[in-house]
Amino acid sequence: MRVVVIEDEPALLAQLAQRMRAEGWRVDTSSDGHDGLYQLLEYPADLAVVDLGLPGLSGLEVIRQLRAQQRRVPVLILTARGQWQEKVEGLEAGADDYLVKPFHIEELMARLKALARRAAGAVSARLDFGPLVIDTDAQAVSLDGRAISLTAFEYLLLEQLSRHAGQVISKQTLSDYLYPHDEDRDSNVIEVLIARLRRKLDPTDTERFIETLRGRGYRFKVSIAESGDTPSN
Structure with a gap:
């Protein structure tokens, strides 16, 4: 899971980022509205946490x-206690949920996980693909x-x-998702990770969960019969 956190209180920003990274999530942070918006528009994210009282924007x-x-990235807003107008304005602007400061960080994490499940159309943390089961809360995979x-x-890949099963995702999008936006990337890394995933998830080469669509990217298939495109290994 990749999260963008936009918060201008340094101590809170550091605390949130540390807790999310401990969960195994990729986290990009910003203390300025303009920079935070740039990150959300330029790089793929699963969730956003946005403080309403930001400088700049x-x-x-x-x-x-x-x-x-x-x-349509799900957005959870942070607002000051008693500012009920801010909550209403934030939800009307397109936010999906809110928390009032101060809050317990475990409640924030639970709400973010619920937003991620809702966005993926799942009612639980368990994603089932026939013999393959992914528990997104425990970050556990079984075959x-x-x-x-x-x-x-x-796992992140x-x-x-799998959260976007049936959709074609480009190599560049996957690279942007996995790595910080200011980090140099080797274009071959995604191919290596895909190959390793295939060996682990489909050792007999019968399920073919991950398709390569040449010149377009990769697609995780719910079933082999779903697509008319010819997969490439």
Whole structure:
């Protein structure tokens, strides 16, 4: 899971980022509305946490501009206690949920996980693909009831593909998802990770969960019969 956190209180920003990274999530942070909006528009994210009282560009305006660009990333807003008008304005601008400061960080995490499940159309943390089961809360993967050991990057890649099953995702989008936006990337890394995932998830080469669509990217298939495109290994 990749999250963008836009918060101008340094201590709170650091605390949120540390807790989310401990969960195994990729986290990009910003303390300025303009920079935070840029990150949300330029790089793929699963969730956003937006403080409404931001410098540069208010949290409300960040959300309005994000929605004006047809970006549907779920947004949880943070607002000061007693500012009920802010909650209403934030929800009307397109936010999906809110928390009032001060809050317990475990409640924030639970709400974010619920938003991610809702966005993926799932009612639970368990994603079932026949013999393959992915528990997104525990970040555990099993095949035919047997636990599969994945590296952090392998798991992030698998979760991103499976949450968007049936959709074609480009190599560039996957690279942007896995790595910080200011980090140099090797274009071959995604291919290597895909190959490793295939070996672990489909050792007999019968399920073919992950398709390669040449010149377009990769697609995680719910079933082999879903697509008319010819997969490439």
